Amino acid sequence: MAAKEYLFEGRVWTITDNNKQLIPDIDTDQIFHNAYLHITEIEKMGQYAFDNLEGWKDFSSKAKPGDIIIAGSNFGSGSSRQQAVDCFRALGVKLVIAVSFGAIYKRNAINSGFLIMIFGDAERAVSAGNIANLANVGVDLLSGTLTNVDTGETFQLMPFSKVQKDIYDNDTLLKI
Amino acid sequence: MKTVIEKIFQTHSKEEIKPGNIVWITLDVVSARDFGGPNVVKNYRMFYKDEKVFDPEKVFFTFDLTVPPKTIQYANNQQICRVFAREQGIRVFDVDQGIGTHTFIEEGYALPGGIVVGTDSHMNILGAVNCFGQGMGDVDITFGYRYGRTWFEVPETVKVMITGDPEEKFSAKDLTLKVLDVLKTDKLLGKAVEFYGPHIEGLDLAGRITLLSMITEMGGIVGFIPFNEDTADEIRDLNGLDTMPDEVRADEGAHYCEVVEIDISGIGGMVSVPPYPHNVKRISGLGKVKVDFGFIGSCTNGRLEDLETAWRILKGKHIAEGVRLAVVPATKEVYAEAMKLGILSDLMDAGAMISNPGCGGCAQGHIGMTGKGEVMVSTGNRNFPGKQGDGDNYLVSPEVVAYSVLNGYISTEEGV
Numbered sequence: 001m002a003a004k005e006y007l008f009e010g011r012v013w014t015i016t017d018n019n020k021q022l023i024p025d026i027d028t029d030q031i032f033h034n035a036y037l038h039i040t041e042i043e044k045m046g047q048y049a050f051d052n053l054e055g056w057k058d059f060s061s062k063a064k065p066g067d068i069i070i071a072g073s074n075f076g077s078g079s080s081r082q083q084a085v086d087c088f089r090a091l092g093v094k095l096v097i098a099v100s101f102g103a104i105y106k107r108n109a110i111n112s113g114f115l116i117m118i119f120g121d122a123e124r125a126v127s128a129g130n131i132a133n134l135a136n137v138g139v140d141l142l143s144g145t146l147t148n149v150d151t152g153e154t155f156q157l158m159p160f161s162k163v164q165k166d167i168y169d170n171d172t173l174l175k176i
Numbered sequence: 177m178k179t180v181i182e183k184i185f186q187t188h189s190k191e192e193i194k195p196g197n198i199v200w201i202t203l204d205v206v207s208a209r210d211f212g213g214p215n216v217v218k219n220y221r222m223f224y225k226d227e228k229v230f231d232p233e234k235v236f237f238t239f240d241l242t243v244p245p246k247t248i249q250y251a252n253n254q255q256i257c258r259v260f261a262r263e264q265g266i267r268v269f270d271v272d273q274g275i276g277t278h279t280f281i282e283e284g285y286a287l288p289g290g291i292v293v294g295t296d297s298h299m300n301i302l303g304a305v306n307c308f309g310q311g312m313g314d315v316d317i318t319f320g321y322r323y324g325r326t327w328f329e330v331p332e333t334v335k336v337m338i339t340g341d342p343e344e345k346f347s348a349k350d351l352t353l354k355v356l357d358v359l360k361t362d363k364l365l366g367k368a369v370e371f372y373g374p375h376i377e378g379l380d381l382a383g384r385i386t387l388l389s390m391i392t393e394m395g396g397i398v399g400f401i402p403f404n405e406d407t408a409d410e411i412r413d414l415n416g417l418d419t420m421p422d423e424v425r426a427d428e429g430a431h432y433c434e435v436v437e438i439d440i441s442g443i444g445g446m447v448s449v450p451p452y453p454h455n456v457k458r459i460s461g462l463g464k465v466k467v468d469f470g471f472i473g474s475c476t477n478g479r480l481e482d483l484e485t486a487w488r489i490l491k492g493k494h495i496a497e498g499v500r501l502a503v504v505p506a507t508k509e510v511y512a513e514a515m516k517l518g519i520l521s522d523l524m525d526a527g528a529m530i531s532n533p534g535c536g537g538c539a540q541g542h543i544g545m546t547g548k549g550e551v552m553v554s555t556g557n558r559n560f561p562g563k564q565g566d567g568d569n570y571l572v573s574p575e576v577v578a579y580s581v582l583n584g585y586i587s588t589e590e591g592v
Binding site: 024025027029030033034037038040052054073074077078079080081082085100102103104106107108111112161162163172173174175176 | 198211212214215218219222223224241247249250253295296297299310311312313314315316318319327329361362365366392393395396397452539558560561562563
């Protein structure tokens with residue numbers, strides 16, 4: 001088992017609309033459209049991440065490994081497709097933070113050892129400009145702390161559950 | 177004192193079932209579709225090699241999305257599943273069968289008090305037969321194939337009371353959209369729900385399927401409606417079983433995290449206006465919307481009762497010029513029944529094209545997509561941008577699709 005990181009820094013993408021508000025209810029067809037569901041190789045999935053989300057269709061060409069996404073409520077609602085998680089993994093996205101997640105999306109991320117965190121106050125923090133797009137943030141998974149490295153301001157996220165940590169430590173549910 | 181979901185979990189777990197607890201539960205049926213299925217096989221071979229699935233009698237593939245496959249890639253993916261199924265002795269409900277969840281009801285695999293999981297986010301329609309159905313991704317299902325169990329955070333349960341005294345006629349879909357309009361996507365997020373009240377408890381099985389299928393669009397886990405005096409017989413008529421487990425009902429005094437009352441007095445013909453399902457309006461306030469394409473089918477409205485509803489309206493008439501209508505029965509059984517009753521030929525005479533059973537019309541598979549500027553009226557459950565093409569997709573009942581393709585504009589019995 002590879003040693004796991006619980007503390008890291010990265011650049012954030014705040015998934016907002018034209019009014020700088022986090023977009024709620026981004027569904028799996030906007031994250032990874034059903035036209036690409038024949039793809040089973042993770043490395044081919046990255047190019048389609050957000051390619052059906054207005055304003056974010058070029059996300060895959062801008063994202064860099066280690067980036068962090070901050071999204072609105074009910075992120076990943078819709079279908080059960082694992083590809084909606086795997087497309088971010090393919091791009092090297094380190095973590096998706098959202099106000100809340102669709103129930104199946106949450107399971108899919110946790111079970112495949114992909115990092116997600118819940119940030120109930122994200123809408124306010126983003127619309128008030130306390131976390132700007134492309135800001136650098138630090139994350140402490142175990143205490144659930146998010147720090148804006150540029151300003152020093154910290155925010156409380158919901159900490160990891162035991163099952164989430166167990167699966168993350170083992171890479172995937174399939175190694176448990 | 178437990179809610180329905182808590183009682184079902186309790187019979188499938190040794191741990192304490194309390195909302196918020198993460199517990200391990202056993203699974204009665206684990207399934208994968210032609211989307212997700214090949215990924216399950218890939219995961220399985222990578223992590224479990226030649227090991228056997230936990231119980232080949234409880235593990236299935238259901239091909240319902242691109243049926244039959246329209247591209248070589250989809251054909252290859254389905255064949256990957258078939259080869260694995262032969263090795264493992266697993267049953268495949270193949271491309272002729274129709275929608276997997278409906279097949280599980282008809283074949284008696286989804287039963288009261290049971291737990292059925294699969295790579296279908298509308299697995300929760302099984303709540304209509306008092307079964308906990310849960311959609312999952314391919315990692316989850318791979319683990320389920322091998323071990324027949326999974327972890328689950330016990331959800332809280334919301335109690336919804338449907339009250340009021342509607343003057344106008346309404347369908348199960350109108351009621352569904354009304355409930356979606358009130359609950360939106362946040363009230364039920366990550367929660368189970370129990371519905372009570374005469375209007376909802378009076379629904380037939382097809383109507384229950386309609387409503388409970390859209391718990392997904394409300395963000396919920398699963399919904400339950402107490403059986404009425406006919407519900408168990410309706411289920412047995414489909415699955416042919418002589419005996420069936422009893423319905424699981426909530427205990428008196430069970431704890432609900434919230435009680436919501438929805439007064440449906442003002443309900444009429446309802447429509448979900450794109451770009452998202454919970455953007456619900458009354459058709460009477462919609463204005464004139466020209467229709468290009470009508471679709472009757474899906475796991476939400478693909479039962480025989482739904483086809484019959486449209487047939488009663490369209491029989492002996494013809495849809496408006498320049499409008500297309502597609503009808504996709506949910507399953508082979510529905511298709512066969514509708515054929516015997518003459519429903520399909522009458523619908524064809526009215527101008528409909530009839531497709532083989534499956535998820536066509538929702539999934540990007542059969543019966544085509546809409547082009548930019550086109551308007552689709554659909555009995556499906558999702559209208560997110562791009563889901564069924566570049567056009568706009570309005571979600572309505574089978575009645576409204578039928579009247580709309582007749583008139584050429586979104587309409588109810590009262591007209592445009």
